[in-house]
Amino acid sequence: MSKIWVLGAGQLGAMLKHAAQPLDIELRPVETDELDTFPIADDDWITVEREHWPDTPATKQLSEHPRFLNKQLLATLADRASQKRLLDELELATAPWVDVTEAVSAEQLFDELGERVLLKQRSGGYDGKGQHWLKQDGGAAQLSVPQGWGGNCIAEQAIGFDEEVSLIGMRHRDGRMAFYPLATNLHHQGILLATVSPVASKAPLQQQAEAMLSKLMESQDYVGVMTMECFQVGDKLLINEIAPRVHNSGHWTQAGSSLSQFEAHVRAVADLPMVEPLVKAQGIMLNLIGVDYNREWLGVPGVEVFWYGKEVRPGRKVGHINLCISERAQLLASLEQLKPLMDEVYGMAIDWVVSHLD
Numbered sequence: 570m571s572k573i574w575v576l577g578a579g580q581l582g583a584m585l586k587h588a589a590q591p592l593d594i595e596l597r598p599v600e601t602d603e604l605d606t607f608p609i610a611d612d613d614w615i616t617v618e619r620e621h622w623p624d625t626p627a628t629k630q631l632s633e634h635p636r637f638l639n640k641q642l643l644a645t646l647a648d649r650a651s652q653k654r655l656l657d658e659l660e661l662a663t664a665p666w667v668d669v670t671e672a673v674s675a676e677q678l679f680d681e682l683g684e685r686v687l688l689k690q691r692s693g694g695y696d697g698k699g700q701h702w703l704k705q706d707g708g709a710a711q712l713s714v715p716q717g718w719g720g721n722c723i724a725e726q727a728i729g730f731d732e733e734v735s736l737i738g739m740r741h742r743d744g745r746m747a748f749y750p751l752a753t754n755l756h757h758q759g760i761l762l763a764t765v766s767p768v769a770s771k772a773p774l775q776q777q778a779e780a781m782l783s784k785l786m787e788s789q790d791y792v793g794v795m796t797m798e799c800f801q802v803g804d805k806l807l808i809n810e811i812a813p814r815v816h817n818s819g820h821w822t823q824a825g826s827s828l829s830q831f832e833a834h835v836r837a838v839a840d841l842p843m844v845e846p847l848v849k850a851q852g853i854m855l856n857l858i859g860v861d862y863n864r865e866w867l868g869v870p871g872v873e874v875f876w877y878g879k880e881v882r883p884g885r886k887v888g889h890i891n892l893c894i895s896e897r898a899q900l901l902a903s904l905e906q907l908k909p910l911m912d913e914v915y916g917m918a919i920d921w922v923v924s925h926l927d
């Protein structure tokens with residue numbers, strides 16, 4: 570039986586491994602800083618849990634293996650400029666943007682993109698890192714970008730969105746695709762804080778979202794799970810970012826669906842039967858960001874805790890909590906019980922969740 574090797578050994582790699590085990594699939598996440606190489610067979614499969622990695626003996630071995638999936642697309646998506654160019658070529662709507670080169674002035678960027686302009690590093694930025702709002706100082710011609718960014722960023726128009734949503738889809742080798750219902754996402758300080766899926770009021774956007782992600786996956790002959798993060802502006806979706814992998818906004822599927830996003834990816838990579846994921850009830854995910862583990866969370870009915878075993882640092886994702894409780898009164902009671910066991914910001918997140926319950 571072919572093994573699956575995963576480039577990267579963070580929490581996504583760990584959750585992929587966890588999903589593969591009951592399917593009798595051997596899946597091995599590999600740290601990107603490994604200096605060793607591994608006994609990878611010719612018929613093993615290689616996939617990723619991240620889109621950026623350093624050049625080490627291990628990453629070289631994995632990424633140069635003939636069965637490293639989606640190789641070309643991974644390179645395109647890892648750079649925001651080539652990602653935006655691909656979406657433009659496919660006529661998939663994104664926030665209007667400009668490739669920032671030495672020759673571009675701040676004035677030109679404001680002229681082209683409007684009065685609020687966000688600079689984003691071309692690679693390596695995530696969770697709101699690598700972003701910088703361009704200052705309006707009387708239309709100064711001089712473009713001031715953070716040190717070390719020169720010629721290595723794009724400028725984006727600020728989008729006045731209603732909400733942020735994401736679509737997670739899967740595509741198998743035979744071209745068949747399936748999708749989860751749109752996830753509605755709350756961000757705090759650039760980091761995902763909470764997800765609810767499905768949300769009935771987002772159902773009218775589902776078809777549009779699926780058509781967009783299908784077009785992208787088909788055009789690239791993609792295999793696996795892919796995530797499309799979008800801004801919702803009225804009844805239109807604009808793509809913010811594409812992640813060629815399982816995603817934080819899909820963690821709710823561990824509790825809320827018959828098929829988790831992790832199992833869906835393993836099935837696609839290992840060419841196991843594809844099924845439509847069934848939804849059990851509204852799924853809720855709260856990210857644990859820079860907070861200490863609290864065993865009392867386990868005393869709340871319906872709470873499923875995933876702790877990643879990482880050192881707790883401010884702004885770092887160290888775990889998540891899932892809830893999927895079909896009975897509304899119990900769900901509300903559990904959320905109320907959870908509130909005092911968490912930091913203040915989660916009170917706001919839980920109120921947001923409750924406002925998205927059907």
Ligand code: AMP
Binds near residue numbers: 664687696698725760
């Ligand atoms: P990113 O790192 O690109 O996923 O961005 C992190 C967060 O910054 C997003 O989830 C949005 O909340 C916000 N953001 C990113 N791009 C824009 C934009 N063009 N306009 C407004 N907000 C944005």
